Amino acid sequence: MALSQFIAEHYPDKGPAKWLAFGLECVTATTLLALMLLTCADVAGRYFFSNSINGAVEITEVMLAIMVFAQMPVITWRGGHVIVDLLDRLYGHLLVKLLALFSALLISAAFYFVAERMIYLASRSLRRGVVTEYLEFPVGYIVQFIAVMSYLCAATMITYGVYRAIKSQKE
Template identity: 60%
Template sequence: MSFCAWISAHYEEQGPVKWLAFALEMIAATTLFLLMLLTCSDVVGRYFLSNSIDGTTELTEIALAILIFAEMPVITWRGGHVVVDILDRMMGRTVIKLLGLFSVFLIASSLYFIATQIYFLAERSFRRSEVTEFLQLPVGLIVEYIAFMSWITAATLLSYGVYRLLWLSRD
């Protein structure tokens, strides 16, 4: 089986979204694997060699940010968020569709404005040359990554909302 055939068999998204989802999931999987190696090495070093790895806490925090924000657009596009549908039986299909569009717009615009504020924090971190405590890594890089991934998530949420609510739910 070729690589493209494997991707097509395992990803139901179409076009460039399929490749974006694969790339983001590869980033998340690689980060998770490296996080596992770091944690295991730190535990072995701490308990068997009486010497832990310096900066493990910082690297773990950065890896978790990379992991979470790499998966946010993919989960959003696939509609993997928790949805409470208690009132769906009491409302008509049109009302549910309108509420869905409203929530997609509200959440996407909130994500956009939060990402804008996060980006300003990243710029401030760069101006102040802020670095992490032990490893002296630039804080602005990870904050900027969080802002960009939040913007991508907002865009995927809008496209998911339009796609799911306007085209897939036609009767």
């Protein structure tokens, strides 16, 4: 089976979002596999050889950040966030759609400002040479990754919110 055929069958997204979701899910899956192997090796080293892997906690922290922030744009685009709709029945259809659009724009703005702050913190960390405690990995690169994924979340949230608003007008 060709890769494009696999993606077409298993990814409901449209256009480049399909390939973006596939790429980010590959990053997440690879990171999860590496995290699982690291944890198994660390536990086996502790119990069988009385010696754990140096820096395993730091590597785990970095991998968890990569997994969470690589998956955020995909979840945002697919609308997988938790939505509380307790009062939707009390409001009219138009008001609910306007509130959904407003919340999408508000969330997008929040992601954008988080990304802006992360870019500032990443550049400051790289400029100052901030590194992790044991492995001395530059922290700024991870913060840059978080910023890029937050920018992507802002873009996908605006796209998703506008898509939902347009889709609801056709109904």
